Amino acid sequence: MSELRKDPITGRWVIIAAERKRRPLDFLPGKEDTVPPSGPCPFCQGNEDKTPPEIFALRDKGTKPNTPGWQVRVVPNKFPALRIEGELNPTRIGLFDMMNGVGAHEVVIENSAHDRGPSDYSQEEMGKVIQAYRERMLDLRKDDRVQYILIFKNHGRRAGASLGHSHTQLIALPEVPIQVKEELSAARRHLNNRKICLFCDILKQELDSSERVVLENENFVCLEPFAPRFPFETWIFPKEHRPHFFRISRQEEKSLSEILPQTLRRIKVALGDPPYNYIIHTSPLKEESGYYHWHLEIMPQLTRIAGFELGTGFFMNPISPEQAAQQLKEVG
Ligand SMILES: [Zn+2]
Ligand SMILES: [Zn+2]
Ligand SMILES: [Zn+2]
Known part of the structure; x- marks a missing residue:
């Protein structure tokens, strides 16, 4: 074992x-x-x-x-x-x-x-x-x-x-x-200070400026995060505040099944089928306080993390998320 x-x-x-x-x-x-x-x-x-x-x-x-x-x-x-x-x-x-x-x-x-x-x-x-x-x-x-x-x-x-x-x-x-604990404590702090979910707040600002938004549909927004660790790192957020992924509605399930392949197709076309990882971040199972907001993170593997990243937790990203968003918008 x-x-x-x-x-x-x-x-x-x-x-x-x-x-x-x-x-x-x-x-x-x-x-x-x-x-x-x-x-x-x-x-x-x-x-x-x-x-x-x-x-x-x-x-x-x-x-x-x-x-x-x-x-x-x-x-x-x-x-x-x-x-x-x-x-x-x-x-x-x-x-x-x-x-x-x-x-x-x-x-x-x-x-x-x-x-x-x-x-x-x-x-x-x-x-x-x-x-x-x-x-x-x-x-x-x-x-x-x-x-x-x-x-x-x-x-x-x-x-x-x-x-x-x-x-x-x-x-x-x-x-x-x-990693989830860190996201949770940031979300807890934000909710206490500003009385709004951190993720809902980010989504609101991103939709207002639309600079880093790649595409959206009825229930989801696909965007390049403000401070991405990796080139073309892409997040998919549900518009509805929901801590647990397993509580998504039928309608959201349909919407996600549309936007996820669309996003991955854009990444494939723009970058020539790169290796990538995607993960679903959802609330810890026993956490019922409700301040988390589940999401999906896509991380194309175009660069390798090395000494600097390992030693600091900083990331060096050669492409701005604004440029990346632009490119992913264009291939649509
Ligand atoms: Zn939220
Ligand atoms: Zn097979
Ligand atoms: Zn996350």
Whole structure:
């Protein structure tokens, strides 16, 4: 079993996933750029027995689990960072806090077609993926040990995707990650001082100036943030103030399934299919105070973080968000 260890200086949790060392090649420098995956694709239709048994699927009526006939399929990760079985057993060793690597690590196989990704998806296809995200969150939040659920996508080997077949990952954590805690405390401060949600306030200012807004639809705004860490970093915000992603309405689900592929298509056209990551930031599961505002962050991987970023938490970004917004508007 993996272990969670807390850095007593920063409060940051680290997963020591020693089990995953079954893939030692992963550590070789530059490997992710050069070695293509070998063997039959475990995520393709007909290879359902190559993955652990499915947890959730949207499939044709009358088809059985773990057989062909699905549109979206969710399975446990074969090399999980955290496992659902076992007790957390939080322990203190002098100054140090640690616990067992209990949680969940799942894979959402987004589409049965091997060579399609979110930038190719129709609204209907993306809608099924979003539905799977929501259903899995609703199910995992019933587990008392789970404090936070992160949904994240790695597209392209340089962004961490180890298989070409488009998929998203979900990790359910027994601790709230430090990045979310930072966003939460900023939101709490803003609400106390200005009596308005920080994210709603940002959205209002961005829509007023429209300088960094790339596109919007009925329920969502896609924009380049004022201080982006990465070139073409792009955020998608729901207009409606909602702390928890899993509480999105049917209408919002439809709107998001439209704007997300549109945004990714623009990034693909403007930048030539770059590797990217996207993540969904949502409120911690047990947090009901309501001052968080869920959102989706897209981070194209065009630059590498290096010594300066690692040593400071500052980021060096060669393109202004105003220029990036302009370019993404033009390719529309
Ligand atoms: Zn495949
Ligand atoms: Zn808000
Ligand atoms: Zn965020």
